[in-house]
Every structure is written in C-alpha cells, then in structure tokens.
Amino acid sequence: MNRGMKGAVCMAFSRSLLLAAIGMGTAMGSGVAVAQTNDAYRKTVTQRAERIVAALDISDSGQRDRVVGLIADQYVDLSDAHAARDAALEEEGSDAQAIRDASHRVVVEHHRKFIATLSAELTPQQVDGVKNGMTYGVVPITYEGYLRLVPNLSDEQKRMILANLLEAREYAMDAGSSDEKHGWFGKYKGRINNRLSAAGIDLKQAERDLPKRRAAEQAK
Known part of the structure; x- marks a missing residue:
C-alpha cells in the first residue's frame, strides 16, 4: 500500500470513530439513548477503576480521584477505538488489514499516553498494580x-x-x-x-x- 492509500485509510478510520457513535444512535433510535448508554458504561468502568485504585493505598483523595479518572478514560478510549474498528470492518468493500493496522496505531497511542500520564501520578510499583488490576492479576x-x-x-x-x-x-x-x-x-x-x-x-x-x-x- 502506498503512502497516499495509507493516508486515506487513516482518514477513513478517523471518520469511522465519529460515525460509530452516530451509527449506534441510529440503531437505538435517539441521541438520548446513546447518552444513557455512554453514561452507563462510564459508570461501570469508573467503578472498576475505583476497585483497582483501592488496592494502591493512595492517601491523597485528589490524587486518588485523578488516577480513577485516568483509568476510566482509558477504558472509554479503548472501547471507542474498538467500536470504530468493528464499524469500519462491517463496511462493504473495506480493507480489513488496513483497518486493523490503523486501529492498532490508535490503540498504541492511547496506551503510551495512558502509561506516561499514570507514571506521573504513581510509583512504578503502583503502575504495576494498575496493570495487574486491568488484567485480572x-x-x-x-x-x-x-x-x-x-x-x-x-x-x-x-x-x-x-x-x-x-x-x-x-x-x-x-x-x-x-x-x-x-x-x-x-x-x-x-x-x-x-x-x-x-x-x-x-x-x-x-x-x-x-x-x-x-x-x-x-x-x-
């Protein structure tokens, strides 16, 4: 695949990230339903993040809340990326490998930013605890x-x-x-x-x- 085609794939994938939410809204019938679904998922992953952070023995409440937010945001970002990938794969005539490659780059970027931001808040041992918490130990x-x-x-x-x-x-x-x-x-x-x-x-x-x-x- 030449550079121009790769760029087109990346642009198409970026658009699908936005269209995934629109498509979900169409299927469910209203934007309100989408918002309720998103709110429910955010609540679920926030509770999951709170359980992970509870094992880290963070005494500062502000720091604890920031870390909970970082973990919840990562879950949401990954969910959006996976949904966009799956929506793009379902499009007729889509290049499956190109879509997966583009999705992988998006996920890797989220991963790098997440670990970097988390490392600014926590000790290496605590970061390790978050990683274990996100992968069931x-x-x-x-x-x-x-x-x-x-x-x-x-x-x-x-x-x-x-x-x-x-x-x-x-x-x-x-x-x-x-x-x-x-x-x-x-x-x-x-x-x-x-x-x-x-x-x-x-x-x-x-x-x-x-x-x-x-x-x-x-x-x-």
Missing part, C-alpha cells in the same frame, strides 16, 4: 503457578517466564474483552511452555507430581 497468579509447578527453575528461566508474562500484559491491557485478554496470556504461556519443554522440563509430569508434592509439604 494474571501475571502474579501465573508466575507463582509456574514456581509451584516447577520448583527447580533456574534464575534465567524465572526471568524468561516473567518477561513473557509482562509482555503479554501490555497487549492484554488494550484488549476489548475478557476472552481477548486471556487469549494474549494463552499465547505467551505457549511460548513459555515451549521454552521449558526445549530445556527438558516435562510440564505434564510436573502437573501429575504437584498433588503429591503438596501433600508431602502439608505433612511436614
């Missing part, structure tokens, strides 16, 4: 699961596992559904398992041995 849960499953992992293997899970989390944060978020972790867990298998670790045998090892530990 899969990173610490899965990492600890690997450590229990294969207790003799080398330090290098531990770093490999954690690095892959953290990379998966960056993509999962931007996913539009729970299934998509878990899908990203599933993809990277496959990479981890392949690396461990190549190192001679039999994960299926480790799973069979785990109950016996737990029983032995509890008996001590």
